[in-house]
Amino acid sequence: MKARIQHQPVEYHIEGESQPAEARVLLASDQDLTAGQPWSAAGYTVASFLSAAENARLREGLAEKVRVALRAAGAEVAATWPVEQYHQVVGDDQALHLAIVNQTKEYPLEQLPVPVARLEQRVSELCGRAVRVHNPHNGQRAFHLRLARPGRTDNNPLHRDVWLDRLRDGLNIYFPVAGSTSDSSLTLVPGSHWWPEDRTERTAGGATYNGTSYSVPALKDSAEPLELVRPNPGPEQVLLFSPYLLHGGALNLNSDATRISLEIRFWAV
Secondary structure, three states: OEEEEOOEEEEOOEEOOEOOOOOOOHHHHOOOOOOOOOOOOOOEEEEEOOOHHHHHHHHHHHHHHHHHHHHHOOOOOOOOOOHHHHHHHHOOOHHHHHHHHHHHOOEEHHHOOOOHHHHHHHHHHHHOOOEEOOOOOOOOOEEEEEEEOOOOOOOOOOEOHHHOHHHOOOEEEEEEEEOOOOOOOOOEOOOHHHOOHHHEEEEOOOEEEOOEEEOOOOEEEEOOOEEEEOOOOOOOEEEEEOOOOOEOOOOOOOOOOOEEEEEEEEEEO
């Protein structure tokens, strides 16, 4: 499958049984938490996030979690070690990388370095309605760290979160922790949250992406060229986006920096 990221061609190799496509728009029957906002048509926005002090506390607290995970996996790093050098410690040791990912892929909200109420307050302002970090489908209240080494396929393939029913009706944030640049930040397809399902081909279940297996269903093909963008929020900003957007496939094209980011999902109160 071919696509372009910031007008540069890329190619994805996706394996997995195809899901029969329906001529329906998932969001048409679900709750659209972007509705009524100036950025609703695109499905995403980049905006200022918390105060400078809170952003710094959040970023450093999350970086420390990566250091703790490394130490727990047997890799000694100093207290001030810059986490964007993660790939220099882990290298191509996939077993070590997965041991760390198993620690960082999900945390209870009590471990968030700033009160979750502050994030809920700000995201509520940005989407114009009260939201909270509480999944009504399964009761989950969690946050996630994503680690993407340069030149490796550590990122999820292109997908919609809502191909997993438990993630429908919500809204996502992406907050840069380290190494998030115009060459590495999350990619998405603007406006694709309103595409009917039969506009693309997807896997029925988990997919194999460039030789790596993932549990999330993945995009296999598209009837037209896929034009992906990297909104690239700065250190004081957050990317807010619909989980109905096609996103992922965020190859880290940095020459020497691991991209680490915070992901949290919100639902209406």
